Structure formats: structure tokens, C-alpha cells
Amino acid sequence: RERVIQPNEDVDTVKKSFDEGKKLFEEMEEKYGINVVSMNSVVKKNAQGQDAVFTAVDRIEGQNLLEAKQFQPEMQNKLEALYIALGKYYQDAQRQKSKFWGDCKNEQFVYGNKVGEKEKKLYITDVDPDFYASGEDKFKTIEWCLNSICNDLVESEGKFESKTTLQAARESLSSIVDEMLKEQPESEPLLQAKMLLSQSNVPTT
Secondary structure (H helix, E strand, O other): OEEEOOOOOOHHHHHHHHHHHHHHHHHHHHHHOOOEOOEEEEEEEOOOOOEEEEEEEOOEEEEEOOOOOOEOOOHHHHHHHHHHHHHHHHHHHHHHOOOEEOOOOHHHEEEEEEOOOOOOEEEEOOOOOOEEOOOOOOOOOHHHHHHHHHHHHHHHHOOEOOOOOOHHHHHHHHHHHHHHHHHOOOOHHHHHHHHHHHOOOOOOO
16 A cells, blocks of 8 residues: 655654554554554655555455444454453553554454455554554544444444344443543543443334
């Protein structure tokens, strides 16, 4: 994949950012068991003579979670594990004041297998990731990332043919949200997340 470096950007800075993102994703995979597609990038001229970052990634045969119309029963445990791991990742980032992935949402995950392999897994496929330090961007915060995870969980529950509740993930995320609300009792994204997790996923008629 190609990403053109803009005139106001420094080539070395962009390459350093890519390398940092790769390293932080590798740490996420190692510590939390969240699969990330392998990626390697190089800076060179494109066909138009522009400086660009070319990123080679594993090809995953599957569909991202946002576009999927329906989930098979086998997905329940995989989604439970994913949302629990993501919650712990952001909880630790908040506690440790470490940089965190700022674009956590269903469309960044694909369920499928690498070409040449049979085992299906959930993979992060964000090849141009942005990581943020706490307070760096008011719109990219750990609180909003947790809010997004809770929204995605509820959305995913609704894609199973039969009524499915990702109860273990709900309980894990609720515990994390409640802990953070003790320090930020008026946090809008956390209060929204708490409300989402407290609601039943039984469809209304």
C-alpha cells in the first residue's frame, strides 16, 4: 500500500512514526494476544516521482467486522476475547500513561485466514496507525476508545442469528469503565459506555 508524504511532512519523521506504530502493535500482540497483520514499510519514490511510504502486509482472506452482515456461532468466543483484551489494553495505557492506538473500531478488524493458511483469526489491519499520548489530542482519548469498543460490542451482538450476549466482555468492560468513572465521574464517553453496557441486546418489537 502506498502513502504519499505531503510537502509539509518530513520523510524521516514519517518513517519514524511508521516504525513506532509497528513496534507498538507488536507489543500489543505480545502482551494482549491481539493479532496484527505483519507489515514492513520502505520510503521511496512512487511512479509520479513523489516520496511515499510503501507498506507490504499479509493478505487476509476474510471480511472486516463492520461490513459483516451476520456472525456464525464460532465468532462468539473470539469476539469475547477480543473486546476483553482491548479493554485491558486501554486500561493499562491509562494506568501507565503510555501511548495508545487511537483508531480502535470494528472496521479495523478482519476475521479470516492468511493466504496459504487455514486457521481463521481476528486481525488488526490498520496499516497507517496513529498512536497518541494522553492529552495529545482531545478527540483521541482512551475514554473515547473505550466508548467505541462498547458501541462495537453491542453492534456485534446484533449480528448473530440467534440472540447472543457477550456477557464476559460486558462484565470486563463494565469493571474498567466503573473504575475510570471514579476518577472522572462526569466523563461523557465513559457515561455513554456505561449506559450501553447496562442495556439489554434483546431487540425491541
